[in-house]
Amino acid sequence: MQGKRTAVYCRVDRGGNSEMRRDALEMQKRKLERYAAEKGLPITGYYEDDGFPGQDLNRPGLTRLLNDYHAGVFEQVLVMNRSRLYRGSRWNEPQWPFQVCSVKQLEHDLVR
DSSP states (O other): OTTSOEEEEEEEOSOSOHHHHHHHHHHHHHHHHHHHHHHTOOEEEEEEEESOOTTOOOOHHHHHHHHHHHTTSOSEEEESSGGGTOOSOTTTSOOOSSEEEEHHHHHHHHHO
């Protein structure tokens, strides 16, 4: 994980007003930047979707993320948790072409 070119992806659904969603996106981004800095992960791109449910895979930020991955912009994606990329049954989750690094999961694994 360390040293790999990393994309940061943030998503919030339609809950709350636009200011609350913007604050939530900014909070995710700051936490992910801090985590990346601590782990020596070079961030090569930021991607976000505001107001989209996790089951909807037709999101502009996610589409740009996938296109940039295929163009070689990054090797892995850093998210707060996997539900930011996809929210639904794990059995229906897409097979992402990139490595997904969930801060929540990585922190959980360290505690165990």
